[in-house]
Amino acid sequence: MKPAEEFKTKREFNNKFPTKMYKCTKCGQLLTNPYYCPYCKTQSNNFIYESYRYKIIETGEAEIIFPPIERNFCGGWRRGG
Numbered sequence: 001m002k003p004a005e006e007f008k009t010k011r012e013f014n015n016k017f018p019t020k021m022y023k024c025t026k027c028g029q030l031l032t033n034p035y036y037c038p039y040c041k042t043q044s045n046n047f048i049y050e051s052y053r054y055k056i057i058e059t060g061e062a063e064i065i066f067p068p069i070e071r072n073f074c075g076g077w078r079r080g081g
Contacts, residue, residue: 022066034065
């Protein structure tokens with residue numbers, strides 16, 4: 001599993017991923033819920049499929065979510081690698 005990407009603040013995270021849209025890595029649907037896909041009933045913490053891990057240093061918050069859609073356009077995430 002890839003290490004969590006770290007952000008100093010929640011604002012920094014929100015600035016990097018402003019759409020608050022996520023992509024289910026099982027079925028490919030676009031979602032507003034970063035944790036659960038109602039289309040294929042997959043959870044983001046399902047370790048069979050790709051997920052995105054982040055940590056907010058300021059609060060200690062650490063999450064496993066579906067990849068934000070901006071990751072596809074920033075060259076940071078590709079299915080299968």
